[in-house]
């Protein structure tokens with residue numbers, strides 16, 4: 321109960337703190353808007369019937385990823401700058417709860433990107449999002465959010481160990497968009513890259529989302545992808561759980577929770 | 581009395597890499613074998629030059645850094661490994677503008693931190709009101725911290741550091757950046773905390789502050805303990821002489837002889853100055869001789885009389901210089 325309160329207050333605090341930051345608002349609002357327009361121009365001659373779905377999903381996914389990526393990494397660094405990271409860490413409340421709370425806060429906020437790209441497609445191109453299998457879409461969407469959050473926790477943990485977080489976060493932002501098939505299917509990537517793709521939960525989440533809006537997908541194929549996503553995400557959850565034990569020691573050995 | 585803090589041969593090293601092309605690793609011995617204990621109810625001061633290792637010691641005590649070796653215990657628990665056992669009973673205040681969320685109000689900051697200490701809401705709200713009053717931020721309680729002045733942010737930090745009503749409070753240069761009045765308020769808070777039975781460890785570069793506040797002081801240099809004791813004990817280490825300087829219109833050699841023969845007086849120097857004749861009298865520290873001196877000067881016109889006591893600063897400078 322008291323832990324839920326920590327989680328909840330951290331989440332709301334994070335949403336407040338993130339939203340007042342111009343950079344975050346840019347990621348949240350302007351980014352999906354621009355991406356929607358760009359992707360529309362790219363896909364308009366693709367010959368696909370439901371291409372507007374891909375535009376909206378693509379722009380939304382890019383937006384949500386940028387938000388999560390920048391904030392999970394950036395927030396750790398910001399709190400390090402403000403000197404609040406050490407306070408959070410040494411407080412009795414579990415550090416993990418606070419990290420998870422922050423990421424949930426950002427993740428929930430970042431869902432706005434979908435709304436923005438949806439609205440932009442509608443407004444500019446009179447494009448309508450079309451999801452015939454509503455249940456499948458809902459399941460895909462929720463699993464997508466969860467798998468992104470798990471990845472974000474994984475990243476945030478790692479970044480407590482380094483003061484060069486901004487560098488890393490810029491380093492991973494775009495590759496993930498490409499490698500996990502946010503915009504283009506993973507199939508067009510070279511074989512060895514695909515191996516990386518398949519080891520990352522977002523790849524499966526995106527695949528699942530695509531399927532759910534494509535219409536006419538066999539339930540067994542959908543379920544198969546869903547299980548794969550659950551499996552890979554599960555592996556990351558285990559890694560995250562084990563990783564914390566290491567992180568909890570290393571931050572104090574290396575002294576990386578503060579600026580020096 | 582009970583030892584709440586216990587350091588035994590405590591060491592902490594940092595590895596730093598130097599240079600861009602040829603990466604060279606260098607080991608900094610920030611804390612290099614320090615031992616001392618702090619008793620319940622004490623105000624314990626850590627003094628030392630920049631880079632002496634004071635902050636590093638405090639960070640190890642507040643479970644933020646792991647020791648490289650040695651014992652580092654708070655309330656009987658190892659600060660690395662048993663930190664869960666006592667984190668709710670300690671807190672810390674670092675000087676400067678750090679450690680609060682700028683985009684929240686003062687009250688919301690304190691509310692959030694109270695949550696991290698698992699305080700129940702009613703108790704937290706009461707404590708927050710009390711603390712806001714204590715640090716004189718009551719009428720700014722609901723204003724965003726980003727509009728605060730440096731000193732106000734720091735006072736909020738003080739409130740934050742006391743949110744969980746800690747048994748031990750660690751303060752790293754808590755008065756840095758506060759105006760004289762603010763610093764005085766903080767010193768009064770520290771004294772009040774002591775009367776409430778709290779234990780305090782603080783660092784400061786203001787020696788009079790340490791002298792005024794601390795029951796015991798440890799002087800650190802280059803990661804080593806140079807001296808440890810009450811302010812008076814520290815004075816005694818280098819003690820010896822106190823000085824009285826008297827400026828007179830004129831003085832005879834007989835008078836000087838009389839003064840030289842007084843008990844505890846060790847030397848009398850005579851110097852001609854623009855203002856008159858200056859006598860510099862050195863005498864054993866504990867002696868009380870000003871009355872006798874004045875007696876022997878009766879009938880002479882005294883232009884000024886100056887008794888110089890050994891300050892903690894004299895002690896500090898001597899000890900630190902000697903330890904180089």
Ligand SMILES: Nc1ncnc2c1ncn2[C@@H]1O[C@H](COP(=O)(O)OP(=O)(O)OP(=O)(O)O)[C@@H](O)[C@H]1O
Pocket residue numbers: 574575580594595596608609610611628629630631632633634635636637
């Ligand atoms: N994270 C770190 N990485 C590398 N070196 C460090 C780190 N923290 C401290 N040091 C080094 O350890 C030594 C002791 O630093 P510390 O901050 O404890 O000194 P201090 O006594 O608090 O000094 P000041 O009075 O300036 O605050 C310094 O040489 C410092 O450069």
Ligand SMILES: [Mg+2]
Pocket residue numbers: 634635636752
């Ligand atoms: Mg310091």
